[in-house]
Amino acid sequence: MKFKKQIFGFMDMLRFKKLVPNRREALANGPADPLPTEYRTNVLAHRLHPGRMEVELVDAVMVTPTIRKLTFRRTDADAFPFFRAGQYVSLQSPVGDSLVSRPYSIASSPREALENKLVLGVEDAGFFSGYLCRDAKPGDRFVMSEPSGEFHYETLRDKKHIVCIAGGSGITPFVSMAKSMAEGDEPYEMTLFYGARTAQQLAFRDELDALSAKGLKVVYVLSDETCDGCEHGFVSAALMEKYVDIRESSFFLCGPQAMYDFVLKELAPYDLPRKAVRKDAGSCGNREVSDPRTFRLTVHVRDKVCEISAQENETLLTAMERAGIDAPNKCRAGGCGYCHSKWVRGEYVVADGRDGRREADRKFGFIHPCVTYPASDIELIVPVGE
Template structure:
């Protein structure tokens, strides 16, 4: 995402939240009283959660050999709130007695939820992963999961509704774009959109038939399918062959996919003269932290409340969340890629680099996301 973190001092409600969390931890060793009570309630009602909503997994649909879609029916309160096309949801389930949290983009449209009461998550199996292979097996016949409220800023802005849009997707990074395009179709949108979609080979394009039908149903929508085996990775020549002029300032661009593809696309667009302000992007995976401006030597991090000292090395930069967990601390976290905001923590002093926004903070107090913050100087945290 491209919006910087605010450098303003935390609001009064934020101070109350910090105080209440400290009070809860003092009495229960948990950040919330509900976290302490929840296991007791679950003895009578398994999978009950005071924080999350519940959803039934109705079906599991195989898209490719390593991609599947879960069709879920959320509880009525979640469905009534709805979501915006392009947003995520955190899926929480229990594996071998341990609660697992994973964040996935919603691949269906808000209109689909309004009409059916259902929504879909399309998930790529990480072959060496601990959770995604298990999800495919565990929910092959349905089941029950907890889900978070929808979140995320990678969405279409009503203010940009009249501007033409280029979507660049890689692999399963297509999922938020599927949601957006389906919503445009349902609302009979007139916005000009071109989708440039990359996959490993011709068998890996997700929802290809849907998009090809959409070119017939929406005259203002056009599609370019590229596979690495035949066309190679994204390159300048591919952009030049598109049926549009990137130098026309009214064109907006959105990119979603693996980290290397996004880095390459952003650089190619800069080389083509496209202003960064016209480009919105979202990493499917952790943002890169190997190039942090101004990072030298070692940085010392003081975790004030836990009286713990951490050390970061410029040669192998790590997020503050990783550093804290390696020291045995257990800060609240969720997606680990900067979208769910569960790991927000008060920085009392010091400078950090946000790997998601590419912004460097000032040296004063502010709230930061631990999972995407790398210390640039010595830092003091309210942790």
């Protein structure tokens, strides 16, 4: 054994000694062609992570009295990148003097993305969503972020059976997840509880009914009326017990805060591990302040300095957008870190439960303007949008 080691050690020394002359010889004998300007890995990386995309609205139809289904195609490439079902994109457009963007979960499947089709379901609530529901029309152009987010199935973390609970327009990521499962791209089994007040408010019902023939188990739950084939009431633990084994499932929730509060209370007695329940984080909106004050917000973007006004009850990101500043953002929920900006001076308040900053960011004075409200005049350095 000792003898062999010595031989190999000697061989290694010899190879090491010849390393430089061998390399010189290889370089001298190599072709004189210039190096390629594009590498396959970089081309693939750009196709999967294009950053911002230019898109056109090709179809818009109301699927409930308040939810509009919007279909987009890419105009700067011939396909959308493949993504994980459950992810979102951020849509941006100038509206009046503002440059507004909002995140929306994708309702189409990753395979449809490769056919240059991406569908969103938007509820007529708020400034930009209201604009998309009422004023946007086929032919309109937008800027869209690449698909992002952690709200998707993870084989190592999640059980084989997933229970998805949706309320209102929160159905969209689950339409994508159900399609992806039916197309054979995801390994889970899925039961979907979709809550609404009336049957008329159930969006994407035709698609969900078609998917139930391909393995999706869907339970419609109506609170304000009874109808054939639907449950009546709310998505309670007793109702879930009727259809699924709660302890042998991973839960995905997407809907209004009241739905989260109710379902989490129902699940509390089961003492499920933390990883068993995932909530889609909605955008951080205005906070309750009676008689909000107006502060001065100084924004540095590269070598430009802008002085704008910011309301005490609105996030710093909203104030910048209102003034037409192209401040980078994606999730608007404090989680992705994409809006990460340097605080220079002034007081601020971070929305409750939304502080997703790393410890180092807190220590060195970085904030997420999407979840931060001004509490005095304030000054920031924001990164340049792509």
